[in-house]
Amino acid sequence: MKKINQYVVVIMVIIASTRVFASIPSDEQCHDINIQTLGAGGPEIDDGLASSSFLVWINGKARIMVDAGGGSTLNFEKSMANFNDLQAILLTHLHVDHSAAIPVYIKAGFFTGRKTHLAIFGPNAGAGFPSTTAFISALFDDKQNSAYPYLSDNIREQASTDYLVIPHNVSPENAVWQQALSKDLSIAAINVVHGPVPALAWKVIFKQCSVTFSGDMNGSSGHLVLLAKDTQLLVANNAIGQEAGRVAKNLHMTPKIIGEISQQANVHKLVLAHFMLRSVSKTDESRDIIKKSYSGEVELAKELEVIKLSSGDSGVEESMTD
Numbered sequence: 001m002k003k004i005n006q007y008v009v010v011i012m013v014i015i016a017s018t019r020v021f022a023s024i025p026s027d028e029q030c031h032d033i034n035i036q037t038l039g040a041g042g043p044e045i046d047d048g049l050a051s052s053s054f055l056v057w058i059n060g061k062a063r064i065m066v067d068a069g070g071g072s073t074l075n076f077e078k079s080m081a082n083f084n085d086l087q088a089i090l091l092t093h094l095h096v097d098h099s100a101a102i103p104v105y106i107k108a109g110f111f112t113g114r115k116t117h118l119a120i121f122g123p124n125a126g127a128g129f130p131s132t133t134a135f136i137s138a139l140f141d142d143k144q145n146s147a148y149p150y151l152s153d154n155i156r157e158q159a160s161t162d163y164l165v166i167p168h169n170v171s172p173e174n175a176v177w178q179q180a181l182s183k184d185l186s187i188a189a190i191n192v193v194h195g196p197v198p199a200l201a202w203k204v205i206f207k208q209c210s211v212t213f214s215g216d217m218n219g220s221s222g223h224l225v226l227l228a229k230d231t232q233l234l235v236a237n238n239a240i241g242q243e244a245g246r247v248a249k250n251l252h253m254t255p256k257i258i259g260e261i262s263q264q265a266n267v268h269k270l271v272l273a274h275f276m277l278r279s280v281s282k283t284d285e286s287r288d289i290i291k292k293s294y295s296g297e298v299e300l301a302k303e304l305e306v307i308k309l310s311s312g313d314s315g316v317e318e319s320m321t322d
């Protein structure tokens with residue numbers, strides 16, 4: 001009888017353990033969410049790369065764009081993404097290499113027959129930069145001296161179209177800000193230090209899976225560790241090598257800092273992006289430095305390549321086209 005009771009206890013422990021494991025997100029559950037790089041570069045035009053931009057694909061549809069740098073629009077076409085599927089564009093900051101293609105995408109939406117609102121989330125104003133809402137007004141508002149008043153139909157409520165751009169200023173103020181876009185899809189952000197420039201790191205969360213984007217930042221606030229905690233994938237901007245100068249280090253993370261943040265946050269997989277001539281020539285050295293503190297897998301972003309969040313194989317797929 002005593003032996004039977006022992007068996008019962010063991011079985012109960014096994015059942016309880018199984019329940020605990022079932023509540024822990026497993027990377028194998030993350031096969032419905034992938035990312036695709038549209039722009040792996042920074043602001044240079046002699047590096048053969050488009051400026052910063054990424055798509056987050058969910059259940060085969062491109063739902064979120066993170067940054068909209070110049071040149072990314074051609075890769076958007078090649079990706080075969082449908083602009084009408086996009087629920088939101090998340091801007092890390094309002095530097096040219098992250099935002100200059102916004103008018104291109106907005107105008108293109110007229111020709112794709114988009115019928116729904118498009119949310120654009122980005123930072124608040126500071127250090128001579130407009131807020132995201134003021135940035136959109138400066139581009140499209142026909143009541144001001146905007147750059148493209150002929151596109152003002154897309155920011156004014158009117159009968160002729162439901163395709164309106166809805167900008168939002170996000171001010172996380174040193175804590176993770178989060179908002180649901182639909183039942184299973186949320187976005188989260190935290191403020192990061194990119195010199196004096198108002199800047200955000202972003203996370204896209206689908207069910208129990210997430211991908212985090214550092215944006216441009218120097219790592220000094222410690223905030224990216226909070227946002228990226230246990231994330232399946234961190235896309236970290238690698239704009240400088242380890243031996244960069246003081247000004248560049250005030251704007252960007254060194255490889256050492258990328259490695260330390262990735263380890264502290266228990267990032268499952270790391271992808272380096274936002275290459276510049278000064279960093280792309282040192283990726284082997286930078287990867288070695290990162291590997292000294294980070295034990296996970298490190299990949300380099302390649303334009304149009306799809307990167308899986310799920311574990312298992314290499315995590316890289318051929319591009320959505322061919």
Ligand SMILES: [Zn+2]
Nearest residue numbers: 042095097216
């Ligand atoms: Zn940049």
